[in-house]
Amino acid sequence: MVTFFDCEMGLGPTGLGGAAAPTAEALLRVMGQYDIGSALVYDRAAHEAGVFDRFDFILEACGTSHRLLPTIPVLPPATREQMPPADLVAFCLDHGIKAVRACPTAHNFICDRHSMGRLCTQLQARRMPLIHSSIGLREHPYKHQPPWHDLRDLALAFPDMPVIVLHTGMMQGRNLFTLLEECPNVMADLSCASFQYVEEVVAHFGSARLVMASHFPAEDPGLYTTWLNYAKVDADVRANIAGDNLRRLLAAVV
Amino acid sequence: MKTTREYVCAGQPLETPFIDVHGHFGPWPDTFIPHTVDQGRIIAEMDRYGCDMVWMSASNPGYAGDLAAKNDCVFDFAAAYPERIIPYCTLSSHDPQNNVKELKRCLARGPCIGVKMHRYSQPSYTMRSDFMQAILEILAEHRLVYLNHVFENVIDLEWACDKYADVVFIAGHFNPGINDLALSHPNLRDCTCAAMHPDAIGAEVQRLKRSDTMLVGSDFSQVHLGFGLGMIAYGNMAEDDKRNILGNNALRLLERIPWSDTSGVLAGMREDLGIDRK
Ligand SMILES: [Zn+2]
Numbered sequence: 001m002v003t004f005f006d007c008e009m010g011l012g013p014t015g016l017g018g019a020a021a022p023t024a025e026a027l028l029r030v031m032g033q034y035d036i037g038s039a040l041v042y043d044r045a046a047h048e049a050g051v052f053d054r055f056d057f058i059l060e061a062c063g064t065s066h067r068l069l070p071t072i073p074v075l076p077p078a079t080r081e082q083m084p085p086a087d088l089v090a091f092c093l094d095h096g097i098k099a100v101r102a103c104p105t106a107h108n109f110i111c112d113r114h115s116m117g118r119l120c121t122q123l124q125a126r127r128m129p130l131i132h133s134s135i136g137l138r139e140h141p142y143k144h145q146p147p148w149h150d151l152r153d154l155a156l157a158f159p160d161m162p163v164i165v166l167h168t169g170m171m172q173g174r175n176l177f178t179l180l181e182e183c184p185n186v187m188a189d190l191s192c193a194s195f196q197y198v199e200e201v202v203a204h205f206g207s208a209r210l211v212m213a214s215h216f217p218a219e220d221p222g223l224y225t226t227w228l229n230y231a232k233v234d235a236d237v238r239a240n241i242a243g244d245n246l247r248r249l250l251a252a253v254v
Numbered sequence: 255m256k257t258t259r260e261y262v263c264a265g266q267p268l269e270t271p272f273i274d275v276h277g278h279f280g281p282w283p284d285t286f287i288p289h290t291v292d293q294g295r296i297i298a299e300m301d302r303y304g305c306d307m308v309w310m311s312a313s314n315p316g317y318a319g320d321l322a323a324k325n326d327c328v329f330d331f332a333a334a335y336p337e338r339i340i341p342y343c344t345l346s347s348h349d350p351q352n353n354v355k356e357l358k359r360c361l362a363r364g365p366c367i368g369v370k371m372h373r374y375s376q377p378s379y380t381m382r383s384d385f386m387q388a389i390l391e392i393l394a395e396h397r398l399v400y401l402n403h404v405f406e407n408v409i410d411l412e413w414a415c416d417k418y419a420d421v422v423f424i425a426g427h428f429n430p431g432i433n434d435l436a437l438s439h440p441n442l443r444d445c446t447c448a449a450m451h452p453d454a455i456g457a458e459v460q461r462l463k464r465s466d467t468m469l470v471g472s473d474f475s476q477v478h479l480g481f482g483l484g485m486i487a488y489g490n491m492a493e494d495d496k497r498n499i500l501g502n503n504a505l506r507l508l509e510r511i512p513w514s515d516t517s518g519v520l521a522g523m524r525e526d527l528g529i530d531r532k
Contacts (some may be wrong), residue, residue: 013415019452028451033490035263141450169476173286193477196288196295220452222262226484229265230302 002229003037005243007131007189008166010044011061011068014036014111016137019217020044024061024068027216031067034221036214037243038067040131042101044217047073048137050107052081059095069250071131073099074096075107076115085119089126098250099129099164104137104147112150113157120154124161127252130154135167141191141219144169148179155183162249166213168192180205187245189213190224198241207237211246258496262487268305271501274305274482275367275510276401276426276471277448280313280337287476291378293331296475297338301528306501309340311370311401313476315450329363337519342370342401347377350385357392365513368399368421371423372405372453380407381414381423397511401426401445408435414516415439424469425507430458436467443507446499447471449485455499465495467527469504 011027014020021027031039032159043051044057055072062068063140074093092100100123104111111132113120123130132154142165155163163186168176170193179186180201187209190198198251212228212243228242261268289295290313300308310331312324325344332339343360345353360366369389379386385398393400401424405411412435415423422441425432427503428449436442446468449455459465472482486496 002265142448171285173288177286192289193481194285194289195299195475195478197478200288216452219450220485220488222453222484222486223450223481224484226262226487227478227480229262230299230480232298232302236354 002225002238002242003035004212004214004225004228005246006031006036006039006216007068007164007246008133009036009214009216010218011041012043012045012057014044014217015048017162021156021217024064027061027065027134028065028192030216030221034225036221036225038069039214040071040099040246041068042071042073046202047103047106052107053083055095055097062096070095070097071099071101072097074078074102074116074119075106077118080113080114084136084229085122089122089128092128093126093253098253099131101133103133104144104150105134109149111147112153116154117157120158121163125159127160127162129162129164129253131164131166131248133166135218141167142170145172145175148175151186152179152182155179155186159183159185161185162187164211164249165189167215170194173197177201177204179252180209182204182252187211187249190227190241191215198227199233202233202237206239207233208245212242257493258487258500263305264482265302267302268483268500269304270497271505272305272307272483273470273501274472274474274479275399275424275469275504276307276445276482277308277310277474278313278476279310279331280317280324282313283318283474284438285476290475291327293334296331297298299336299475299479304482307340308474309339309342309367309399309401309504311342312344315344315370315403316348316373317372319524321346321349324360325356325360329360329366333364336365336517340365340367340519342399344370345389347373347379347383347385350383352391353385354388357389361392361396365517365519366398367511368393368401368486370401370426372403374403378406380410381405382407382410386414390414390418390421391495393419398422399424399507403427404429405432409436410441411442415442428454430461433458433462434469437462443503444468445471446482447473447487448481453489455485456491459489459495460491461490462497465491465498466503468502469507470497482501
């Protein structure tokens, strides 16, 4: 049986209706239901409401279980809504935050080398992954299109910064495969739902390029766990995608 | 016997009936689907999941290329795997005067589950549109299924459910409103396809206190087969409800179709199921 290390789970209340895990305890129950052993967790309410300078809720909640690893949102440093980049990255490392999240649609900014360069310089120096999710708060993943030019720009400009693309769009394989081919520092989740997607990425780019992200509470984690459980790949490949890739990435943060 | 969740967690083929009622087959112009027309890979994926059968319509259904050629692509696949792939005849509101001819041509090719129509990139229509009546009459005569991507006009859908009681109408994507209507229209079903929100289907079973109005669907083989099973396997509902949605409900629909007695497609599954055959 596969146990997953989930790259994206939202913790806290939502103002959008539907499922939510308001507390760490509730999130751990969801994780148990889907065999998710550990997860990178973000503050769902802060994500929706646009709170970028207070991290106490997520840090406290994740402090209650070693299975919950905190992440925080990042913005273009020019607005000064957050600490200066060097201070922000130092804060992360001091508080056990090993990955940050850029959500350019939900938070309305362009995420490229120009807007995010000063921050990405700091992230790259620490090999800290930038998790990129461009889906809108109420957007359906089927027709979603990430800002491919910006992503390529950023990944090429910071080749030693891991970029994890979440919400690639379900039908964006032609753009995603091009990005994976051009940028070895880019990894992607399983939201490109195409038939044979997992098998094909593994065949052409190896098993180190994919991570599992459940997208809870926006989506049903079973969508992704089921797929990976049945994918036609070897056991070590399945283990890499289910969690070992992410584990290695976080262990490499310096 | 293991539970559905246990099979899924172990990545083992389900051993209970698994019939996906919302599939597609063929090339896609606007997206990259690896090996999209590789029949062997599609059947192999079904085997890994223990999926007995997929009811399939054309890719880009009703809004791309030559409709008859798109249908032949699906019917050829079904002819190669007659117990695994059951074709829909895909029709379109682009060419209403030729739909009857195309439906009759498809029915003459062999077992056909019914008609599938989409909404994208074609003139709007409802179940009361003039051109629809001849189609529904033929489906009623053969006791077949009518699957639509989404029924936009619910009043006309209810009218058609009453008028064509021998047709089973299926809404192509998860919609609790359809389940509400199905309580008063015994020939209406909702397909679970794209029930994206966490445990949406489990919550729906709890709300309805029944599971006989839903049928699993996934848009396979445009997307992977887990896109249907995954939303059900972990759900907060009884094992019998999961099995209803995953296969038993579809099996009951198949059993009422005259060709199912002679084609042999149900032989294996009937053994496992032991369902009440009135
Ligand atoms: Zn479809």
